[in-house]
Amino acid sequence: MATVQQQLADISVAEAGSRVQTPFERFRADFFASRVATGSLYVLVAIILIAVFAPVISPTNPYDLATVTVLDARLPPGAKSGDGVIFWLGSDGAGRDLLSSIFYGLRISLGVGIASGLVAVCIGCVVGLTAAYFGGRTDSVIMRIVDIQLSFPAILVALVLLAILGKGVDKIIIALVVAQWAYYARTVRASALVERNKEYVEAAKCLALGHRRILFRHILPNCLAPLIVVATLQTAHAISLEATLSFLGVGLPITEPSLGLLIANGFEYMLSEKYWISFFPGVALLVAIVSINLVGDQLRDILNPRLQR
Amino acid sequence: MAGTGPTLRVEGLRTHFFTNDGVVKAVDDVSFAVDRGHTLGLVGESGCGKTVTGFSILGLVDPPGRVTAGRILFNGEDLLTAGEERLRSLRGDRIAMIFQDPMMTLNPVLRIETQMVETVLAHQDVDRATARRMARDAMGKVGIPSPDERLSAYPHQFSGGMRQRVAIAIAFINQPDLIIADEPTTALDVTIQGQILFEAQKLCREVGTALIWITHDLAVVAGLADRICVMYAGRVVEEGSLDDVLDWPIHPYTRGLLNSVPSQKKNGERLEQIPGMTPSPLNLPPGCAFKTRCPRADHVCDAEPELREPVPGRRIRCFHPHARGSP
Amino acid sequence: MSVFVIRRLLQSALVVLVMSLLVFVGVHVVGDPVEMLVNPEADQAEIARVTQAFGLDRPFYEQYGLFLLNALTGDLGLSFVYGEPALKLIVQRIPATLELALAALLMAIVLGIPLGVFAGLRPDSKVSRTIMAGSILGFSLPTFWVGIMMIMVFAVILGWLPSTGRGTTVNLLGVDVSFLTMDGLAHLLMPALNLALFKISLVIRLSRAGTRETVLQDYIKFARAKGISNARVVFVHLLKNIMIPVVTVLGLEFGGLIAFSVVTETVFAWPGMGKLIIDSIHSLDRPVVVAYLMIIVLIFVVINLVVDILYSILDPRVRLRDVKA
Numbered sequence: 001m002a003t004v005q006q007q008l009a010d011i012s013v014a015e016a017g018s019r020v021q022t023p024f025e026r027f028r029a030d031f032f033a034s035r036v037a038t039g040s041l042y043v044l045v046a047i048i049l050i051a052v053f054a055p056v057i058s059p060t061n062p063y064d065l066a067t068v069t070v071l072d073a074r075l076p077p078g079a080k081s082g083d084g085v086i087f088w089l090g091s092d093g094a095g096r097d098l099l100s101s102i103f104y105g106l107r108i109s110l111g112v113g114i115a116s117g118l119v120a121v122c123i124g125c126v127v128g129l130t131a132a133y134f135g136g137r138t139d140s141v142i143m144r145i146v147d148i149q150l151s152f153p154a155i156l157v158a159l160v161l162l163a164i165l166g167k168g169v170d171k172i173i174i175a176l177v178v179a180q181w182a183y184y185a186r187t188v189r190a191s192a193l194v195e196r197n198k199e200y201v202e203a204a205k206c207l208a209l210g211h212r213r214i215l216f217r218h219i220l221p222n223c224l225a226p227l228i229v230v231a232t233l234q235t236a237h238a239i240s241l242e243a244t245l246s247f248l249g250v251g252l253p254i255t256e257p258s259l260g261l262l263i264a265n266g267f268e269y270m271l272s273e274k275y276w277i278s279f280f281p282g283v284a285l286l287v288a289i290v291s292i293n294l295v296g297d298q299l300r301d302i303l304n305p306r307l308q309r
Numbered sequence: 310m311a312g313t314g315p316t317l318r319v320e321g322l323r324t325h326f327f328t329n330d331g332v333v334k335a336v337d338d339v340s341f342a343v344d345r346g347h348t349l350g351l352v353g354e355s356g357c358g359k360t361v362t363g364f365s366i367l368g369l370v371d372p373p374g375r376v377t378a379g380r381i382l383f384n385g386e387d388l389l390t391a392g393e394e395r396l397r398s399l400r401g402d403r404i405a406m407i408f409q410d411p412m413m414t415l416n417p418v419l420r421i422e423t424q425m426v427e428t429v430l431a432h433q434d435v436d437r438a439t440a441r442r443m444a445r446d447a448m449g450k451v452g453i454p455s456p457d458e459r460l461s462a463y464p465h466q467f468s469g470g471m472r473q474r475v476a477i478a479i480a481f482i483n484q485p486d487l488i489i490a491d492e493p494t495t496a497l498d499v500t501i502q503g504q505i506l507f508e509a510q511k512l513c514r515e516v517g518t519a520l521i522w523i524t525h526d527l528a529v530v531a532g533l534a535d536r537i538c539v540m541y542a543g544r545v546v547e548e549g550s551l552d553d554v555l556d557w558p559i560h561p562y563t564r565g566l567l568n569s570v571p572s573q574k575k576n577g578e579r580l581e582q583i584p585g586m587t588p589s590p591l592n593l594p595p596g597c598a599f600k601t602r603c604p605r606a607d608h609v610c611d612a613e614p615e616l617r618e619p620v621p622g623r624r625i626r627c628f629h630p631h632a633r634g635s636p
Numbered sequence: 637m638s639v640f641v642i643r644r645l646l647q648s649a650l651v652v653l654v655m656s657l658l659v660f661v662g663v664h665v666v667g668d669p670v671e672m673l674v675n676p677e678a679d680q681a682e683i684a685r686v687t688q689a690f691g692l693d694r695p696f697y698e699q700y701g702l703f704l705l706n707a708l709t710g711d712l713g714l715s716f717v718y719g720e721p722a723l724k725l726i727v728q729r730i731p732a733t734l735e736l737a738l739a740a741l742l743m744a745i746v747l748g749i750p751l752g753v754f755a756g757l758r759p760d761s762k763v764s765r766t767i768m769a770g771s772i773l774g775f776s777l778p779t780f781w782v783g784i785m786m787i788m789v790f791a792v793i794l795g796w797l798p799s800t801g802r803g804t805t806v807n808l809l810g811v812d813v814s815f816l817t818m819d820g821l822a823h824l825l826m827p828a829l830n831l832a833l834f835k836i837s838l839v840i841r842l843s844r845a846g847t848r849e850t851v852l853q854d855y856i857k858f859a860r861a862k863g864i865s866n867a868r869v870v871f872v873h874l875l876k877n878i879m880i881p882v883v884t885v886l887g888l889e890f891g892g893l894i895a896f897s898v899v900t901e902t903v904f905a906w907p908g909m910g911k912l913i914i915d916s917i918h919s920l921d922r923p924v925v926v927a928y929l930m931i932i933v934l935i936f937v938v939i940n941l942v943v944d945i946l947y948s949i950l951d952p953r954v955r956l957r958d959v960k961a
Contacts, residue, residue, distance in 0.1 A: 148651055151888070151940055153895035156932065163917045163925050240778045244899055247780045248914055263781055267903075270788055271799070278788075282781040290776040297772070367861055401863030408861075413854035418876045427872075428862045479862065 030302040037298030040291040047288050051110045054103040060085055062096035062104060070095050074269065077276050090276040092265055098276065102284045105259040110288065112169065112258065113239035116176035120238075121231055123177065124184025129220065131185070132192030143189070146182045154179035154241060162250045172251050176238050187230045191223035225303040232296035236289045243285055259285045314385060315342040316486050316519040317366070322379035324358075324365045333590045335361040335374065337543035340616065340624075343487070343536075348513065348520040350530030350551070352566070353540035354587055359523045360409075362540075363489045367406055368396040384486065402432035405480035409492040411472035415464035421475060422460040428479050447478040451508050470501035477509060484516050491523045506533055527566050531555065539563050542588060542598035545616060549623040559623065559630045561603045597628065605629040644944050648937045655933040659926060660703050713923030717916070722927035726909055730931075731811045732802060733908035736900065737893040739815065739828035744835035744886065751836075752843025753870070753878070759848060767840060774837030779896060783830045783903035790826060798823050800905035827904040831897060835889060842885055846878030853877075880947070887943030891936045 032038050050057065075081070077090040081097070089098040131142040149157070161175040195201065201219065245251035246260030247267075254261065259281045266277030324336035336358045343349045351359050364370045366381055368388065381388040383404065388396065400406075408414045415424060425444035426437065433440075441460070448456035451474040464472060473493055480488050490509065494502040510533060513520045522530055530537060530551070537554045539547040539562065547560040558564040565583040585602035588594060597614050600606035609628045616626045715722050755764040791799035803820035805812040814820030850856060851874065859873050860866075898910035905911070909928065916924040 148654075151891070151936055152932075153892040155892075155898065156895040159898065159913070159917075160925075160929060236776065240776075243778050244780055247778075248899065248902060250914075250917055260778075260780075263784065267784060270784055271792055273792060275788055278781070278784050282778070282785070285781065286777055289778070290772065293772060293776050369857060369861060397863050397865065399863065400861055406858075406861040408854055408858055410854060414858045416855040416859065416873050416877070418880070419873070424859075427864055427868065431863050431865065431868075476858075 027302065031298060034298050036294055040294035040298075043287065044291040044295055047106060047291065048110065050103055051107040054107045058097075058100035058103045059088070060097045060100045062100045074274055074277070076274075077280075089280045090274075092262070092277045093269065098262075098280055101257065101262055102259070102281055105257055105262050105281060106284060106288065108252065108256055108258040109239055109242060109260070109285065112173060112176070112242050112252070113235055116173045116180065116242075117231060117235040117238050119173070120177045120180035120234075121184050121227070123181040124186075125188050125220065125227070127181070127185040128188030128190075129192050129223075132189045132196055133219070135196075139189075142185075146185050146189075149182040150186065154237075155244065158241060158245055159248075159250060162245065167250070167253045169252060169256055172242060172245065175245075176242060179241065180234060180238060183234060184227070184230065187226055188223055191226050192219055195219045195222045229296060229300040229303055232292060232299055236292035236296065239285070239292075240289055315344045316384060317521075318342040318380075318382040319362075319366070320380040320382070322362065322365060322381065323377045324361050324370055324374060325377050326374040328373055331591045334543050334593065335590065336365060338616070339379075339540065339543070339545050341536075341538045341545060341548055343519045343521060345486070345519055346513065346517045347535040348510070348522055348530075348533055350534030350537045351521055351523045351540065352525065352527055352530060352537060354525055356587055356590065357540045358543040359540055360491050363406060363491050363521070363523055366489060367400055367404060368393070398432065401428050401479075401485075402483045403485050404487045404489070405483070405485045407473075407476050407480050407488065407490040407493045410496055411469050411476060411493075412496075414476050415472060417464055419463075420460070421462055421464065421467075425460070425475070425479055425482065428482055432483055443482060444478075447482045448475070450481070450512065451475075451478045452504070453478070470497050470505070473497060473501075473505060474508070477505065477512075481512050481516065481518070485518055487519045487521070488513070489521045489523070492525070494529065495524070495526075502529070509533075528570055539566070542593060543590070544598065544626060545624070546599065546626045547624065553623060557631075557633045559619075559625045560599075560627050561605055561629070561631065562599050564631060565602075597626075603629075640948060641945060644941050648941050651937050652933055656704065656930060657700065659929050659933075660700055713926065715916075715921050715924050717919050717921045717924075722921075722923040723931075725912065725924060726927050726931055729907060729909045729912055731813065732906060733894060733897050733901070733910060735813055735815060735824070736827055736831060736897050736906060736908060737890065739824055740832035740835065740893050741886065741890060743828060743832040744839050747832075748836045748839025749843050749882065752840040753847050753875070755840065756844040756847025757851065757870070759844075764844075768844070771837040771840040774840075775834050777833065779830060779834060780899045780903055782833060783827070783900060786826050786830055787903070797826055802907055827900050827906050830903070831893060831900045834896070835886070835893065838889065839882060839886065842882050843878055846881055847874060850874050850877045884943065884947055887939065887946060890943075891939050894932075894935060 031041075055061070073091060073093055073095040075087050075091045077088060077098075079087050079090065081087055081091070081095075085097065087097050087099070089102070091097055092101065127142060127146070131139045131146075157179045158172075158175040161178055162171060165171040165174065196219065204213075242251060242258060243260030243263070246258050247264040249264065252258050252261060257265075262281035263278045263285070266274070266279075266281070269277050319342070320340050322336055322339045323334070326333040326335055339358070339362055341349060341351075351362065353359050361370065361374070365376050366383075366388065368391075370376060376389060379389065383399070388399075391399075415421070422441065422444060425447065426440045429435065429440040429443055430437070435443075444460060445456045448459060453459055453471060453474050459467075459471075464475075467475065473496075476493070480490075488509075493509075494505050497505065506529070509520065509522075512518070522533060524530055534551050536548065536550050538545055539554075539560065541562050547554065547558070547563045554563065555567070558567050562583070565581075568581040569583065571580060583602055588598060588601060594601060595613075596611040597603070597606070600610040603610070606629070612628075614626045614628050616624050618624050619630065711721065711723070713722050714720065715725055718725060751767050755767045758764055787799045790797045801823060803814045803823035804817045805814045805820060806816045807813075808816065815824055856869060856873060859869050864873075894909075897906075897908055898914060900906065901908045901910035902914050909931075913925065913928045915921075916928070
């Protein structure tokens with residue numbers, strides 16, 4: 001006859017046998033459980049590496065005026081340039097190798113998107129934490145501003161700012177930051193509000209820890225999960241936004257062509273069936289954005305407390 | 310309407326859930342019968358399979374669950390072989406169900422009137438005005454004051470007790486032959502509980518509806534049921550008329566349940582409990598499921614006990630039944 | 637209910653006022669206001685006239701007051717490029733943009749909700765998986781690139797649809813609309829679909845999530861236990877519940893449609909507000925830019941107001957809670 005004591009003993013033996021996973025290990029296991037997300041992560045890493053090492057791995061330097069000549073213009077994919085270099089993806093209207101232009105373009109697109117994202121995250125964090133922590137009037141005023149800004153689409157905000165400020169890398173980063181910070185602020189505030197009511201904050205206050213310490217050492221780390229998800233998805237959005245603005249001609253100047261500008265350049269050749277000039281940069285942009293979105297989606301699914309086992 | 314024979318007869322019902330972690334035998338050989346106008350109390354701990362039994366009768370078991378064996382004879386018709394359309398026409402009309410949680414049973418964005426009227430219109434060929442009148446009358450019958458105002462209200466404007474009364478009204482509105490009430494008073498105050506019990510009993514007597522009252526609380530069915538059916542870990546372990554079972558509980562589990570009910574007679578004494586916990590449904594021990602907690606269990610209990618009828622009208626699944634009068 | 641509406645109206649008015657101040661400050665703080673508002677090729681007399689008219693030599697609050705006064709009477713300056721009142725130029729183009737945005741909204745609802753609900757009811761079927769994969773593409777693809785590709789495929793290579801511009805218009809109640817003619821519809825199809833793509837994906841995901849969540853609720857099971865037909869369970873019980881978040885998001889996103897029409901109009905040369913603003917930015921036609929900003933702010937505030945009211949109609953819990961407050 002199995003007594004209750006026997007049963008309990010059996011259970012503890014079973015537990016001692018299996019090792020307890022750390023949260024990070026569990027996170028990693030959950031993430032890589034999806035083949036799609038794993039694949040996207042590899043693609044994303046590859047893209048980032050391409051962007052970082054663009055000057056090294058590009059077949060040509062498309063912005064070296066010495067090597068670029070209009071005689072090579074509008075060649076279809078696979079054709080050879082006058083110098084004997086193969087244009088794997090063809091050349092654009094000015095004779096630049098499209099593959100190399102894409103590598104350099106990725107660099108700029110990703111760089112601007114990530115840089116503006118980081119700055120927006122920092123600003124959003126500070127604002128959101130402040131609003132949630134101090135509550136009351138501060139909270140109401142800050143959130144009113146955030147809400148109003150959020151009621152206007154990002155593209156409009158960016159467009160307006162760029163219309164006033166003009167062109168330039170720094171200006172577009174400013175515009176993207178202004179267009180994004182409010183969204184982060186709201187996300188951080190929401191999680192910080194939940195955290196603020198938890199007991200460990202009360203405990204910290206009892207210990208008379210300073211506000212700043214409580215905010216940054218205690219509350220912030222617990223808000224990171226949703227923030228990471230939002231940041232990932234928003235970065236993809238920022239990259240898309242920058243490309244759109246560049247396409248519209250209000251974004252980056254011609255000296256620093258992002259993928260958006262490359263696509264814009266190819267726009268005029270569309271009707272004469274020289275599709276590659278717009279097509280391939282678009283595909284590169286698409287791959288970057290989709291892979292970021294898929295990774296972000298997976299992050300959201302595994303970090304979502306409601307779906308936790 | 311039923312001629313001779315019980316309104317509902319369940320025979321050897323088995324409902325299994327095929328999950329990623331294994332097969333959960335939520336209902337494993339359940340048999341009972343309910344006569345016209347009678348009340349059956351289906352008693353057991355949470356997780357013993359009583360709710361799933363209720364859903365199985367109505368054909369509302371969702372995947373990964375499935376009825377795998379048995380017969381469910383409703384007025385002689387086997388529901389397990391009836392088509393989905395036949396089942397749909399029976400639900401809400403001949404067989405109705407009252408759910409446990411009044412908060413979530415009613416759709417929050419539809420008016421009470423809509424939800425009551427649609428029940429009528431789904432089964433009877435009447436016009437809207439008539440259906441509305443029927444709804445109003447039903448509300449009155451379950452003791453809801455000013456039914457006209459209440460009809461145009463939304464569920465969240467009602468208290469829990471009121472909502473459950475509405476659910477009962479909906480269950481009775483088409484005058485069904487059978488009502489399955491799944492712990493309808495568990496989420497309510499004790500005082501309201503008494504009222505609801507009274508209303509339900511009254512309506513059943515009036516209309517001649519058979520009632521299956523599912524609960525984990527023996528005290529509740531003690532004043533209500535004609536017969537009691539005790540379930541444990543998906544199986545029926547004891548069945549009999551209320552008086553017989555209360556008078557002479559045969560199965561050790563039933564005895565344990567009765568003993569753990571606080572009562573006036575035991576004033577000042579320690580509360581009795583059944584030691585141990587319900588086994589996980591994924592991991593039922595072979596043989597009698599209760600053996601791990603039973604003071605009378607021994608190696609004989611490693612074999613599966615069958616449901617026997619030692620005395621007419623009493624069914625019991627146990628190798629060591631309590632004799633009449635034994636402590 | 638009316639208390640609710642009045643309160644929202646007052647809030648909206650406040651927002652418009654604040655935004656006008658911000659626009660004004662933006663125009664005046666960033667660079668020389670005279671330069672902002674005057675045609676770069678103007679002569680001294682013109683500069684003097686503008687300075688006088690806008691009171692640019694007066695103190696700030698007077699200038700702002702003048703600006704507001706002018707704005708209320710509909711005078712937001714003359715376009716440098718067209719020489720006509722900026723406000724008139726923009727208002728002329730609103731119908732074209734609205735037509736595009738509304739067509740896109742319609743597509744989002746008509747295509748997005750059924751696809752999303754289906755994907756939610758049968759989440760593991762092949763069709764559902766395809767729909768979800770499509771939706772990820774739908775909102776990752778940059779709108780302008782999709783537009784270009786659409787023109788490439790459907791207009792250039794296949795020749796099925798016209799590539800750019802708006803079709804023949806018909807005057808309906810004083811407004812020129814193009815959806816009443818076959819030619820108009822042919823021209824409207826691609827741009828509207830292009831604009832709608834992002835929204836369709838959004839609606840699909842929202843509807844699917846809402847459906848998956850709602851289907852598990854007790855009240856759905858209860859409705860089935862009452863013997864209600866499957867069709868009614870889906871179309872009445874389920875749909876009304878998921879409509880609330882979908883409508884809210886769509887309403888808020890309608891503004892996004894108008895904003896993003898800037899891109900679609902540029903790609904498809906659709907003669908709406910968006911194209912005008914881009915052209916104006918390029919040609920430094922600042923009065924038009926300012927006028928556009930004010931109109932856009934107004935439009936957005938109205939949209940938010942309408943959404944709030946609609947939401948309270950759909951969700952009775954909100955309506956009653958607000959009345960008690």
